[in-house]
Amino acid sequence: MEAKTDDTPKKSLNFIEAFVEQDLKDGKNDGRIQTRFPPEPNGYLHIGHAKAICLDFGIARNYNGICNLRFDDTNPVKEDVEYVDSIKEDIQWLGYKWENVYYASDYFQQLWDLAVELIKQGKAYIDEQSAEEIAKQKGTPTVSGIESPYRNRPISENLELFLKMNSGEIAEGAMVLRAKIDMTSSNMHFRDPLLYRVITSHPHHRTGYTWKAYPMYDYAHGQSDYFEGVTHSLCTLEFEVHRPLYDWFIDQFKNSDYRPRQIEFNRLNLTYTVMSKRKMLLLVQEALVIGWDDPRMPTICGLRRRGYSPEAIHNFIDKIGYTKFEAQNDIGLLEHAVRESLNKTATRVNAVLNPVKLIVTNYPADKVEMMETINNPEDETAGVRTIPFSRELYIEREDFMEDAPKKFFRMTPGQEVRLKSAYIVKCTGCKKDEAGEIEEIYCEYDELTKSGMPESGRKVKGTLHWVSAQHALKAEVRLYDRLFSIENPSADPRDFRELLNPDSLKVLHNCFVEPTLKGAKALEQFQFQRLGYFNVDPETTAEKLIFNRTVSLKDSWAKEQQR
RNA sequence: UGUCUUAUGGUGUAAUGGUAGCACUGCAGUUUCUGGAUCUGCCUGUCUAGGUUCGAAUCCUUGUAAGACAACCA
Numbered sequence: 124m125e126a127k128t129d130d131t132p133k134k135s136l137n138f139i140e141a142f143v144e145q146d147l148k149d150g151k152n153d154g155r156i157q158t159r160f161p162p163e164p165n166g167y168l169h170i171g172h173a174k175a176i177c178l179d180f181g182i183a184r185n186y187n188g189i190c191n192l193r194f195d196d197t198n199p200v201k202e203d204v205e206y207v208d209s210i211k212e213d214i215q216w217l218g219y220k221w222e223n224v225y226y227a228s229d230y231f232q233q234l235w236d237l238a239v240e241l242i243k244q245g246k247a248y249i250d251e252q253s254a255e256e257i258a259k260q261k262g263t264p265t266v267s268g269i270e271s272p273y274r275n276r277p278i279s280e281n282l283e284l285f286l287k288m289n290s291g292e293i294a295e296g297a298m299v300l301r302a303k304i305d306m307t308s309s310n311m312h313f314r315d316p317l318l319y320r321v322i323t324s325h326p327h328h329r330t331g332y333t334w335k336a337y338p339m340y341d342y343a344h345g346q347s348d349y350f351e352g353v354t355h356s357l358c359t360l361e362f363e364v365h366r367p368l369y370d371w372f373i374d375q376f377k378n379s380d381y382r383p384r385q386i387e388f389n390r391l392n393l394t395y396t397v398m399s400k401r402k403m404l405l406l407v408q409e410a411l412v413i414g415w416d417d418p419r420m421p422t423i424c425g426l427r428r429r430g431y432s433p434e435a436i437h438n439f440i441d442k443i444g445y446t447k448f449e450a451q452n453d454i455g456l457l458e459h460a461v462r463e464s465l466n467k468t469a470t471r472v473n474a475v476l477n478p479v480k481l482i483v484t485n486y487p488a489d490k491v492e493m494m495e496t497i498n499n500p501e502d503e504t505a506g507v508r509t510i511p512f513s514r515e516l517y518i519e520r521e522d523f524m525e526d527a528p529k530k531f532f533r534m535t536p537g538q539e540v541r542l543k544s545a546y547i548v549k550c551t552g553c554k555k556d557e558a559g560e561i562e563e564i565y566c567e568y569d570e571l572t573k574s575g576m577p578e579s580g581r582k583v584k585g586t587l588h589w590v591s592a593q594h595a596l597k598a599e600v601r602l603y604d605r606l607f608s609i610e611n612p613s614a615d616p617r618d619f620r621e622l623l624n625p626d627s628l629k630v631l632h633n634c635f636v637e638p639t640l641k642g643a644k645a646l647e648q649f650q651f652q653r654l655g656y657f658n659v660d661p662e663t664t665a666e667k668l669i670f671n672r673t674v675s676l677k678d679s680w681a682k683e684q685q686r
Numbered sequence: 687u688g689u690c691u692u693a694u695g696g697u698g699u700a701a702u703g704g705u706a707g708c709a710c711u712g713c714a715g716u717u718u719c720u721g722g723a724u725c726u727g728c729c730u731g732u733c734u735a736g737g738u739u740c741g742a743a744u745c746c747u748u749g750u751a752a753g754a755c756a757a758c759c760a
Contacts, residue, residue, distance in 0.1 A: 265688045309689040320758035364755045680721045
């Protein structure tokens, strides 16, 4: 009988980890595990990439392997160094270190040599038809294609033309190199796929104008894996149909027992947002958002600016898992993950977003008391600080009601509430302007109920946050909501730009925060007591404090009100 | 009228032929100097029809539904 030495239940493996363990058990590739994260440097990384990053780097870490960063830079028309730098920054921010940085462009010569080999074996040919003609001959998924008239060109001619494709003698678009496989295959990718095309109009971000013939994805990606020694090439579901071709190329060139294995998993879809680079680019280009790092964007830099922690993103990705089912993940789960993370780490501070003056009428006008308050009740090591209390305060307008329903536990005439970390006060009335708008609220404090004193234990239903009017700092606060107003914008027949949530950003200019926030640093995270998690926007200056709302606190009163 | 893939509560995900569990959401309560957090309980599920088996979410067949594939993109 097998003795179980470990009584902690084994965490169930996802199907990819199960494959990896089986491959290890079977002794494949000498027990080596190597993955890669292969972004194209043509845009910023988003949370969907984070899912892939966590898998690629996570598998390598868990199984004693390595993970490289490889830029799949085979299309100079779209790619730029700007993106290379941001991609590196985002991966590091997520907490991962790559073993090496590689570029598909590092392999242009090797790829070229192998293509020449393929031509010599009669397995590739130069086609000089137009893109339209080639597309027409490809057939459709249900109708097989027909062969190109150039398909049986002599090898020597193919070789000669291939050289010309790269020398500048052949105009962009005039010729391509195609593999000679099977125009009748039920898999479209086998119908003589394109291997190389000519691009002369754009310099490559690393090789300039050195190359004019550029390899295409199916050929370059798989062979790059092979050159590097990748054992598990993890990608999203849409590449499933490409796998037979991936394997076909490996079969053409492999010369040992080693072979990389492509495994596909489900991409990340989030409700109320879009995850397509193309759509994100349009939002940026048409100034529908401020930029790639707009806090409403699902980009890594957007989430970072919004106040998300790397931990929150990891927690979220752990929760959604990896399967082969095309799922729609509730953005509420992401929001839960960030609350869970920030709850443990964010310092609690007082900020009043929609201020109204509260005057403690029996408190001396010239008196100021420094009140001690806890930085984070979830973290004993976070310590305490002091905040000033005085006769004139600001509280939230929503925390006062003249005629309040029974379940309203806040400021209303005749009712006692606690001012957090200060005194219990009783509301005595308010002053309104001609329009009926509340101008000032009045209350009286009970000296014996100062926080920490025995009388402060008295039961009151509500606790309010506040700031001292003369000490508070003015701040701008940006409130964000979901970028789109409908759950699945991608499934909607309308143009996605018509589906944007018009209220996704609300800027409040007249907010007050407690004085300890003076000098707060960019991206620093706080909990504005009773309101939500906020961080310091990088646009903050010495003169102007700007905060972003990461996510609100759960609000059961708001729910109650909706009934 | 093709190929490949998928289907477990509202959402996501486990159970690897042996008691359908977890998280989020929702609801009810507990507790609280945050209507937060905590803690407790509850609601809700194996796409259909057959078959194999002592036993099927799991294996097989069929049907249904959904997704991917027809870029000189990756």
